[in-house]
Amino acid sequence: MLKMGFRWFGASDDPIPLAYVRQIPGVTQIVGALFDIPAGEVWPRERIAALRDEIEAAGLRLEVIESVNVSDAIKIGTSERDRHIVNYIATIENLAACGVKVICYNIMPVFDWIRTDLRHPLDDGSSTMSFDPALVAGSVDDVLARVRDSADGYRLPGWEPERLADVRALFEAYADVDETRLTDNYRYFIQAIMPTCERFDVRMAVHPDDPPRSLFGLPRIVKDAADLRVIESFHDSVYNGFTLCTGSLGENPANDVPGILREFIGRGKVPFVQARNIRHTGDGSFHESAHLSSYGSADMYEIMRAMYEAGFDGYVRPDHGRDIWGERGRPGYGLYDRALGIAYLLGLWEAIGKQHT
Numbered sequence: 537m538l539k540m541g542f543r544w545f546g547a548s549d550d551p552i553p554l555a556y557v558r559q560i561p562g563v564t565q566i567v568g569a570l571f572d573i574p575a576g577e578v579w580p581r582e583r584i585a586a587l588r589d590e591i592e593a594a595g596l597r598l599e600v601i602e603s604v605n606v607s608d609a610i611k612i613g614t615s616e617r618d619r620h621i622v623n624y625i626a627t628i629e630n631l632a633a634c635g636v637k638v639i640c641y642n643i644m645p646v647f648d649w650i651r652t653d654l655r656h657p658l659d660d661g662s663s664t665m666s667f668d669p670a671l672v673a674g675s676v677d678d679v680l681a682r683v684r685d686s687a688d689g690y691r692l693p694g695w696e697p698e699r700l701a702d703v704r705a706l707f708e709a710y711a712d713v714d715e716t717r718l719t720d721n722y723r724y725f726i727q728a729i730m731p732t733c734e735r736f737d738v739r740m741a742v743h744p745d746d747p748p749r750s751l752f753g754l755p756r757i758v759k760d761a762a763d764l765r766v767i768e769s770f771h772d773s774v775y776n777g778f779t780l781c782t783g784s785l786g787e788n789p790a791n792d793v794p795g796i797l798r799e800f801i802g803r804g805k806v807p808f809v810q811a812r813n814i815r816h817t818g819d820g821s822f823h824e825s826a827h828l829s830s831y832g833s834a835d836m837y838e839i840m841r842a843m844y845e846a847g848f849d850g851y852v853r854p855d856h857g858r859d860i861w862g863e864r865g866r867p868g869y870g871l872y873d874r875a876l877g878i879a880y881l882l883g884l885w886e887a888i889g890k891q892h893t
């Protein structure tokens with residue numbers, strides 16, 4: 537059974553009421569988080585319980601968290617990392633006590649996902665997020681200046697104006713962290729938390745790098761099937777798994793996304809899928825599209841078929857919708873286009889299921 541979810545940013549930060557989410561056919565899960573707790577600190581059990589109770593009062597469930605962020609100290613391997621790992625373990629225990637089954641996280645240094653335009657206009661009058669590698673070319677200082685000087689608010693996770701000075705310092709802290717060192721630090725983290733995940737039945741699910749390529753000279757180690765196999769080798773268990781985001785992986789046209797889904801779902805390593813489409817526009821550029829195959833470069837039928845045939849029984853959410861029907865939502869996270877995406881994905885799933893009976 538596939539469990540359909542919807543990412544929600546909390547009553548104070550998300551303009552979409554839970555009551556509306558409850559009305560999207562097929563949605564039973566909220567993919568949530570406590571967004572104000574800095575990476576490295578413990579998530580208090582009572583706060584998680586309060587979030588869960590609010591979601592359950594709306595007739596939905598909270599079984600997937602996105603994200604419990606991994607601190608830079610852990611990624612860089614500073615003297616603070618062991619304290620942060622102890623805190624991460626306490627957070628896993630607190631989440632488990634509140635019924636959470638899956639933790640989505642990422643291992644991207646300095647920044648989470650990167651786009652160069654959050655309101656890229658499309659021909660049908662909607663807007664979407666896009667990425668043009670030329671706009672993030674150059675030194676980190678060039679890019680920081682571009683962010684600082686942008687009149688229309690070049691705001692992305694990690695690029696908040698109040699964080700720009702920290703960003704410069706962070707780049708220096710990562711100066712000696714290449715792919716090998718990041719991989720070693722990541723392995724250390726996974727091996728430290730796995731006994732807790734196994735004991736409390738919480739599955740870790742790393743999200744691919746988005747986009748899956750090195751930017752600003754920073755190391756990237758979750759880009760393709762080969763990287764995922766290395767991560768699997770840290771600790772071969774269903775608790776050390778993946779969030780397979782079809783858009784992020786598909787941003788590299790060399791990634792065979794249905795093949796990756798089949799391989800890792802087949803080994804029981806995929807508790808969570810984020811299903812979305814993107815359109816390649818040449819030379820590493822892309823924009824996010826409506827979920828339908830005909831609007832992007834991904835074959836969403838093949839993606840859902842790969843999941844079905846590999847025996848997927850985890851959580852799914854649509855991803856990054858466009859702004860349509862006059863909505864100006866959080867970039868990528870409006871109501872309408874994601875709801876349309878859900879209806880489409882569940883339609884594919886029903887049809888594929890019937891073809892297999």
Ligand code: DNO
Pocket residue numbers: 602603640641642648649743868
């Ligand atoms: C962007 C999201 C990412 C994702 C994190 C997971 O919209 O896909 O921010 O939540 O990388 O840790």
